[in-house]
Amino acid sequence: MREEDTVCVGSDGLQYCKVCGEAKEAFFPEGGFMEMKKHSRQCACDRKTYEEEQKYFKDKEYQELVSRNTSICFDESRMEEWTFENADMSDAVMHKAKSYVDNWEEMKRNHIGCLFWGPVGTGKSYIAGCIANELLKQEVTVKMTNFNTIIDDIFPLADKMEYINALALYQLLIIDDLGVERNSEYALGIIFSVIDRRIRSGRPLIITTNLPLKEIKSETMLDKRRIYDRILEMCTPMYVGGTSKREAIASMKMGKRKPC
Ligand SMILES: [Zn+2]
Structure with missing residues (x-):
């Protein structure tokens, strides 16, 4: 999916996710940081993708550990x-x-x-x-x-x-x-x-x-x-x-x- 299909700009000027409705950007407090006024943030979809990735790697690590320990255990x-x-x-x-x-x-x-x-x-x-x-x-x-x-x-x-x-x-x-x-x-x-x-x-x-x-x-x-x-x-x-x-x-x- 192209980005313009999933992201739109709200009336506040921030980008919003069309899928979950959460903002993908936020304003820096107190009028900005260096020259920038906005920073990106994760929407619910991004957080879900991140959690799934974490789980995938954790499961993979677990499987590898158990199979390594198992091959050491038995002759x-x-x-x-x-x-x-x-x-x-x-x-x-x-x-x-x-x-x-x-x-x-x-x-x-x-x-x-x-x-x-x-x-x-x-x-x-x-x-x-x-x-x-x-x-x-x-x-x-x-x-x-x-x-x-x-x-x-x-x-x-x-x-x-x-x-x-x-x-x-x-x-x-x-x-x-x-x-x-x-x-x-x-x-x-x-x-x-x-x-x-x-x-x-x-x-x-x-x-x-x-x-x-x-x-x-x-x-x-x-x-x-x-x-x-x-x-x-x-x-x-x-x-x-x-x-x-x-x-x-x-x-x-x-x-x-x-x-x-
Ligand atoms: Zn989203």
Whole structure:
């Protein structure tokens, strides 16, 4: 649209917007500023356009931040699909996981983490992934990893503490599948350093494990004992049981083979 189609001059000599009726100019008070008597001003349409632009750039910035944080968080992109929206929310533990996110500020303030334990294939990693994705959407920095990856990453590094300190900086750290990693003195030393540094940072830690809670509580090997003591200090145990997803799929396949 040409300017003369949207702007007209009023009886006061100022330009007016034909669309919203507001003035697009105003007089300087006290007879002018330097040689000028009038200055331009935004009409309602201009303000609306400006707000829309601001919103567009803010949304774009938010999307970019979340997608950058998400790609840092996960080692595998399929984990980005692990969300409460895609989950069975009738599941009691899933519900607790959602409530952990809903009360995130309080969890953070009180340094409360979770220890999701239970048999293989019951969806513990999935639950932790749902928490991660939901918090990422709230612009929280999250890292979900496991000790095999950490130990492999750290091995060639000259400055191992730098890596361990970086893990302590994420607002939430999730260590998946504790207990499957190598049992060497070296590995257990790294695991202790990561857990200890994290706990001293005061930021929450979430762990998933196939180890039975009884075993975690009664471990006698000193190198493991001090790791588990730290974890139990900060992470509320939550049992993830029910029918294993893999068992459910297997029994469905069995059912198909039965004659009707
Ligand atoms: Zn206007």
